[in-house]
Ligand SMILES: Nc1nc2c(c(=O)[nH]1)N[C@H]1C(S)=C(S)[C@@H](COP(=O)(O)O)O[C@H]1N2
């Protein structure tokens with residue numbers, strides 16, 4: 190009876206988990222065997238009374254054999270469980286490999302982009318952006334005539350077209366709340382660092398024009414002309430003045446390669 194129950198449990202679990210045809214054959218044989226055993230048990234009951242001590246000993250041996258058979262069945266059940274577990278692990282492993290394969294491909298496509306600058310660090314969405322990517326961001330475009338003051342008092346007005354840096358970091362790169370500063374790194378190693386409040390600020394001034402208000406921008410066009418790719422990466426950070434007398438021109442960064450949010 191115990192055997193029969195075990196076989197039933199096995200049969201049900203096989204049906205549920207869908208095992209190979211080899212396993213089904215095994216169960217088929219076991220089924221027949223268990224039917225024979227239950228018939229034998231009926232006959233045994235009738236003969237019980239006339240049994241000699243020797244016969245009883247023999248029967249005990251048989252019972253031990255039957256228990257052994259039961260143990261074998263339990264072993265088979267365990268084996269099937271293990272097989273199901275292995276199959277699950279295999280499929281999970283395969284799914285993981287597919288995922289990492291995908292991220293490998295995405296990584297390659299970022300690295301393969303030519304004349305691109307990256308935005309990385311404390312952002313939800315690290316980006317690799319080329320000129321076309323920036324140009325397509327119509328929602329964060331900024332055009333302005335920026336006044337510049339250099340160390341030795343040289344002044345100029347330059348028309349720039351680009352994207353608003355804070356909006357780029359906030360809306361496109363999804364900058365994290367914990368960000369405290371932004372490093373702008375050029376391909377020649379020139380670097381400027383801005384505190385997050387400086388990047389957020391949208392009202393930099395022109396000391397010669399009271400009405401002027403500027404955000405920091407990443408420009409790709411200067412006085413109506415795009416940068417020549419022969420001169421390096423075509424992105425320039427441009428910033429107005431914090432106050433009258435602010436020497437802003439050295440803070441501009443040509444050929445931006447990386448923006449690292451920290
Ligand atoms: N990548 C890079 N950007 C840079 C520099 C530099 O050496 N490398 N020099 C800065 C300084 S000191 C000045 S005055 C301005 C000069 O800007 P211009 O090249 O447009 O004249 O760029 C700034 N940006």
Ligand SMILES: [Mo]
Nearest residue numbers: 339340438439
């Ligand atoms: Mo300079």
